[in-house]
Amino acid sequence: MHDSPPKIKVEQFSSWYGDKPVHKEISFHVRANEVLGIIGPAQSGKTTLLRAINRTLELTAGARSTGTIQVDGEDVRWVANVYELRRKIGMVAPLPVGLPLTIYDNVAFAPRCAGLSRKSDLDALVEKCLRQAALWDEVKDRLDSLGTKLSGGQQQRLTIARALSHQPEILCLDEFSIAIDPVTTMRIEEVLKELRKDITIILVTNLTQQARRLADRTMFLWNGEIIQLDRSEVIFSENPGNQKTYDYVHGIFG
Amino acid sequence: MISRRRRYEILSERSIETLIYLCGISAIIFVFGICFFVFREGLPLVFKEDTNFSLGKFFFSTEWFPTSMANKRYGALALIVGTLTVTILAMVIAVPFALGATVFLSEFCGGKFRETLKIVIELLAAIPSIVWGFIGLTVINPLIIQVFHVPVGLNALNGAVILALMAMPIMVSIGEDALKAVPDSYREAALALGATRWQMVFRVLLPAAKNGLLAAVLLGVGRAVGETMGVLMATGHAVNIPFFRDDGSFNWGWMFESVRTLTATIAAELGETSQGSDHYRVLFLIGVLLLSITFVINLTADLVVKGIRKQK
Ligand SMILES: Nc1ncnc2c1ncn2[C@@H]1O[C@H](COP(=O)(O)OP(=O)(O)O)[C@@H](O)[C@H]1O
Numbered sequence: 155m156h157d158s159p160p161k162i163k164v165e166q167f168s169s170w171y172g173d174k175p176v177h178k179e180i181s182f183h184v185r186a187n188e189v190l191g192i193i194g195p196a197q198s199g200k201t202t203l204l205r206a207i208n209r210t211l212e213l214t215a216g217a218r219s220t221g222t223i224q225v226d227g228e229d230v231r232w233v234a235n236v237y238e239l240r241r242k243i244g245m246v247a248p249l250p251v252g253l254p255l256t257i258y259d260n261v262a263f264a265p266r267c268a269g270l271s272r273k274s275d276l277d278a279l280v281e282k283c284l285r286q287a288a289l290w291d292e293v294k295d296r297l298d299s300l301g302t303k304l305s306g307g308q309q310q311r312l313t314i315a316r317a318l319s320h321q322p323e324i325l326c327l328d329e330f331s332i333a334i335d336p337v338t339t340m341r342i343e344e345v346l347k348e349l350r351k352d353i354t355i356i357l358v359t360n361l362t363q364q365a366r367r368l369a370d371r372t373m374f375l376w377n378g379e380i381i382q383l384d385r386s387e388v389i390f391s392e393n394p395g396n397q398k399t400y401d402y403v404h405g406i407f408g
Numbered sequence: 409m410i411s412r413r414r415r416y417e418i419l420s421e422r423s424i425e426t427l428i429y430l431c432g433i434s435a436i437i438f439v440f441g442i443c444f445f446v447f448r449e450g451l452p453l454v455f456k457e458d459t460n461f462s463l464g465k466f467f468f469s470t471e472w473f474p475t476s477m478a479n480k481r482y483g484a485l486a487l488i489v490g491t492l493t494v495t496i497l498a499m500v501i502a503v504p505f506a507l508g509a510t511v512f513l514s515e516f517c518g519g520k521f522r523e524t525l526k527i528v529i530e531l532l533a534a535i536p537s538i539v540w541g542f543i544g545l546t547v548i549n550p551l552i553i554q555v556f557h558v559p560v561g562l563n564a565l566n567g568a569v570i571l572a573l574m575a576m577p578i579m580v581s582i583g584e585d586a587l588k589a590v591p592d593s594y595r596e597a598a599l600a601l602g603a604t605r606w607q608m609v610f611r612v613l614l615p616a617a618k619n620g621l622l623a624a625v626l627l628g629v630g631r632a633v634g635e636t637m638g639v640l641m642a643t644g645h646a647v648n649i650p651f652f653r654d655d656g657s658f659n660w661g662w663m664f665e666s667v668r669t670l671t672a673t674i675a676a677e678l679g680e681t682s683q684g685s686d687h688y689r690v691l692f693l694i695g696v697l698l699l700s701i702t703f704v705i706n707l708t709a710d711l712v713v714k715g716i717r718k719q720k
């Protein structure tokens with residue numbers, strides 16, 4: 155597994171919103187089928203990094219970047235089909251973004267955009283994704299009601315089902331537990347443990363312990379720079395080899 | 409004990425409150441005043457005896473001869489149909505254009521270009537209707553005659569094009585607000601799921617903004633129904649139901665027939681009537697009809713905006 159080519163390779167990546175720099179020449183890679191945790195205080199550039207990977211950063215007027223991000227060896231900037239790239243990556247936002255559609259249509263959205271229209275195929279796919287996100291049993295009787303009528307935790311699982319609906323090879327989760335209760339958080343963590351067998355996961359998290367529980371390796375991003383990137387055992391050990399990491403992980407970061 | 413200063417504050421606060429209250433009340437009083445006036449001038453005709461007027465004929469007869477010496481007739485059906493024809497035709501023309509312009513403005517262009525476009529559209533809204541009527545007479549009508557090879561003369565299409573142009577700015581600016589109100593996170597979520605921009609617009613934005621867009625259309629309709637000068641000048645002013653030929657067969661060229669609207673009739677005829685006459689009162693009844701139509705449209709728009717329409 156350690157010899158396989160990296161799923162994502164970031165080199166000398168810098169980014170700006172207007173004149174305001176965010177990342178400062180960071181380089182790292184994500185291995186196929188690993189869970190990479192990203193921790194770091196607010197405003198460090200975690201969200202921006204994810205948005206650069208699926209090329210939604212360019213939707214913000216004034217956002218720029220240099221350096222390269224490769225997915226499967228291909229520079230995302232020059233991919234022939236940006237829609238295909240985005241379908242390769244599932245994205246889950248901090249606050250669940252329930253599109254103003256029914257539960258069914260939320261999950262069927264991406265496959266339909268990709269051209270799938272057979273009802274039976276869609277039905278099967280919707281059920282599969284909702285099951286994967288541990289939501290099927292709760293919503294199977296009301297697939298036709300609005301997604302926004304679900305509770306916060308259910309909505310977040312709906313967005314996970316939706317992110318899985320285009321069968322991505324990479325799943326990016328951006329502080330998914332920020333607005334949901336601990337019980338639901340644990341349920342989703344169980345879901346992720348299942349998913350990690352098949353796909354590569356980037357887990358940006360506000361709960362450092364979550365990275366410890368789930369991530370193979372963890373990156374400490376601070377102020378647009380990688381302070382440390384190592385196996386999670388090392389990052390969360392009593393002696394990570396970096397004082398800043400130790401301070402942040404142990405909550406004495408100032 | 410209340411100090412002097414405190415008493416002064418309470419007093420000034422009270423008087424400001426009263427002032428604002430009066431302003432609010434006065435708006436209501438004006439609306440009711442106008443309604444009262446229009447109804448008072450129009451309604452007596454409905455209950456008057458020994459007159460040629462009857463409500464049944466008013467709504468179902470096409471014979472509008474209010475100034476005939478021998479036999480006055482007050483059938484407004486042709487005028488109602490005229491208003492409906494021109495308004496609906498105008499909306500058929502305006503809605504697709506306005507929707508396209510709205511989507512283009514809010515999703516597909518940015519920066520200076522967008523600001524310029526918005527200013528141009530607002531300028532369009534500021535053109536007085538008499539100028540539109542003039543443009544209809546001198547530019548659009550000759551164009552229609554040339555393009556469609558129809559007989560010389562003013563027609564419903566001409567009026568509809570003008571109404572469309574007049575209603576479009578209000579529809580675009582309200583429609584744009586509706587699209588702007590859709591959170592950016594929806595856009596990003598849709599695109600992150602691999603949707604193209606068009607898919608994002610059609611499958612997420614338009615459904616999400618549908619109430620606001622519907623309200624925009626309704627306000628455009630209200631604008632079109634109430635418009636007077638432009639259509640008075642542009643539609644030809646013949647009392648005529650355009651859909652049937654003399655032999656009763658369907659007239660496929662209906663949009664090239666001359667028609668007359670409710671508003672234009674009031675504008676053209678009220679000056680010639682003597683106050684209190686049947687003719688005078690029937691014009692006010694038309695006013696009552698117009699008031700009711702626009703009231704219903706605006707109320708619907710309001711309810712739609714408030715989202716009282718039940719969602720599934
Ligand atoms: N849309 C935006 N426009 C301008 N600046 C932004 C935008 N989004 C984020 N930023 C700025 O970029 C920096 C990194 O933000 P972000 O990537 O959201 O950090 P994090 O997710 O780690 O909290 C912050 O300083 C933030 O203020």
Ligand SMILES: [Mg+2]
Nearest residue numbers: 200201202328
């Ligand atoms: Mg963030």
